[in-house]
Amino acid sequence: MSLREVVNATMTSSRMLWIDASAGVAGDMLLGALVDAGVGLDVLQAAVDSVIPGSVRLRAAQVTRAGLRATKVDVDVLVADPPHRTWTAIRALIDGARLDEPVRAAAAAAFARLAGAEGRVHGISPEQVHFHEVGALDAIADVVAACAGVHALGVSAALCSPIALGSGTIEAHHGVLPVPAPAALELSRGWDVAAGGSGELATPTGLALVTSLASGSAPFPAMRVEVTGIGAGTRDAPERANVVRIAAGPPCAGPQVHGVAQEYAGRRIGDAVLLEANIDDLDPRVWPEVLAHLMASGASDAWLTPILMKKGRPAHTLHVLAEPEAAAALGDAVMAHTSTLGLRRTAVTKDVLERAWTPLAVAGGTVRIKVGHRDGRVLQVMPEFADVVALAAERGEPVADVLLVAQAAAPAAGIEPGAPWPATPGENPA
Incomplete structure (x- = not known):
C-alpha cells in the first residue's frame, strides 16, 4: 500500500496538525511538507486550477537540506506577465472557484490577513492593497494548495511552534527592507517568534498561512502521530536544515491532555x-x-x-x-x-495570564480591579465592568464617569502595567 493510500485509509476528521516552523516557513515549504505527508500533488493542482486555471503547474521532487531528506514543491508560472491583483480581485477568484467550503474559507482568511497587514504597513484600506510579491500567481497557488492539503489530511485543529523570522535585509518591490519585513512583523503579532538565523526565514505568505490555519503557538501537542512530512525551502544552508516539518493525528485522551495546564x-x-x-x-x-x-x-x-x-x-x-x-x-x-x-x-x-481581582475604593463604593500578571509583573489592568455599572446605578452617575474614576484608582494604588505583583506593602490600600 502506498503512503497516500495509508493516509486515505486512516484519515479522520478529528486530526490535530502541528507545524514546526522553528527554521522558518514559506508557502512552498508547507506544500512540500503536505505532499511529503501523503497528500497527492493532483489534489493540490486541482484546487489551484479551480482558482487560476492554466496559470501554474506544481512539481514535486526529493531533495536534501543540510543532509536531511525533504520534499520540494515548485510552482511553475505558465503566464508570461502575471498581473498584480488587489485583495478584492483575489477574493472574487476564490469565491468563484469550485472549492470545498473549508478550503475556500481558509484561503480567504489567509489572504485577508495578508491584505490587513499590507494595508496597515502602507496606511491604506485592505481593499486597496495591490499585492506584488505576495499577489503573484505562485503565491495564490501556495495559499490555495496549502489550504486544500490541510483539508485533505482531515485536520480539524492546528498549532504551531515558535516561528523563526530571520534577520538582516532583503530586496523587495519597495526597495531594501529589514528582516523581518514590515508585513511579516505585522503578521507575527500575538505569536511566539524568534530571529532564528540570517536572511528572510519566514515569508509573509508563509506567516499568513500558519497564523490562519493554526489557533496559536504551542509545544508539540499530545497526539497519536499518524503522518509526518518534511517540506524544503529553496536555500540549502549547511548550518541548519531549511525545512518545515508537520505531524498530524488524533489528540490523545486522558489527563495528560485535558484539563491540565x-x-x-x-x-x-x-x-x-x-x-x-x-x-x-x-x-x-x-x-x-x-x-x-x-x-x-x-x-x-x-x-x-x-x-x-x-x-x-x-x-x-x-x-x-x-x-x-x-x-x-x-x-x-x-x-x-x-x-x-x-x-x-x-x-x-x-x-x-494568571489573574487576580483586587477591590479598590472608588467614588464612595467598591470596584474590583482585574489584574493579569506573569513572572511577578502586572501586564493588564481593568476595572470589573459589572461593578462599575452597579456603582454608577447606585450613585445615579453616568457609567463612563465612574469608569474613568475606577481606571485612575488602579495606578494610584500602585497597580499598573510593569508594577510588581503581588503589590508590595503600602502600594495597594485594599
Whole structure:
C-alpha cells in the first residue's frame, strides 16, 4: 500500500496538525511538507486550477537540506506577465472557484490577513492593497494548495511552534527592507517568534498561512502521530536544515491532555475545546439570552461572528470556548437553546495570564480591579465592568464617569502595567 493510500485509509476528521516552523516557513515549504505527508500533488493542482486555471503547474521532487531528506514543491508560472491583483480581485477568484467550503474559507482568511497587514504597513484600506510579491500567481497557488492539503489530511485543529523570522535585509518591490519585513512583523503579532538565523526565514505568505490555519503557538501537542512530512525551502544552508516539518493525528485522551495546564517557556498553557455552529434561522432577539445562558452554564467565553452562507443568506457563527470537561454539557445547551442541527468541536490550546481581582475604593463604593500578571509583573489592568455599572446605578452617575474614576484608582494604588505583583506593602490600600 502506498503512503497516500495509508493516509486515505486512516484519515479522520478529528486530526490535530502541528507545524514546526522553528527554521522558518514559506508557502512552498508547507506544500512540500503536505505532499511529503501523503497528500497527492493532483489534489493540490486541482484546487489551484479551480482558482487560476492554466496559470501554474506544481512539481514535486526529493531533495536534501543540510543532509536531511525533504520534499520540494515548485510552482511553475505558465503566464508570461502575471498581473498584480488587489485583495478584492483575489477574493472574487476564490469565491468563484469550485472549492470545498473549508478550503475556500481558509484561503480567504489567509489572504485577508495578508491584505490587513499590507494595508496597515502602507496606511491604506485592505481593499486597496495591490499585492506584488505576495499577489503573484505562485503565491495564490501556495495559499490555495496549502489550504486544500490541510483539508485533505482531515485536520480539524492546528498549532504551531515558535516561528523563526530571520534577520538582516532583503530586496523587495519597495526597495531594501529589514528582516523581518514590515508585513511579516505585522503578521507575527500575538505569536511566539524568534530571529532564528540570517536572511528572510519566514515569508509573509508563509506567516499568513500558519497564523490562519493554526489557533496559536504551542509545544508539540499530545497526539497519536499518524503522518509526518518534511517540506524544503529553496536555500540549502549547511548550518541548519531549511525545512518545515508537520505531524498530524488524533489528540490523545486522558489527563495528560485535558484539563491540565502546562508550563511552556514561562507561560501557562491550558487545553480547551472550541464549539462552533453556523446558524441562519434563529430570531436575532434570542441571541443575547443564548450567550448569557452559555456563560452562566460554565463557558469560558461565548461570542457571535456575522457570516454569509450559501445563496447569500445572512447568518451567525456561534463560538463557545469551554474547558474539556464542560464541553459535552455546553454542546447540549447549544442544541437546546438554538436551532442548529449540529456543531463542530475543535481542540485548542490557550495561553493565559494568571489573574487576580483586587477591590479598590472608588467614588464612595467598591470596584474590583482585574489584574493579569506573569513572572511577578502586572501586564493588564481593568476595572470589573459589572461593578462599575452597579456603582454608577447606585450613585445615579453616568457609567463612563465612574469608569474613568475606577481606571485612575488602579495606578494610584500602585497597580499598573510593569508594577510588581503581588503589590508590595503600602502600594495597594485594599
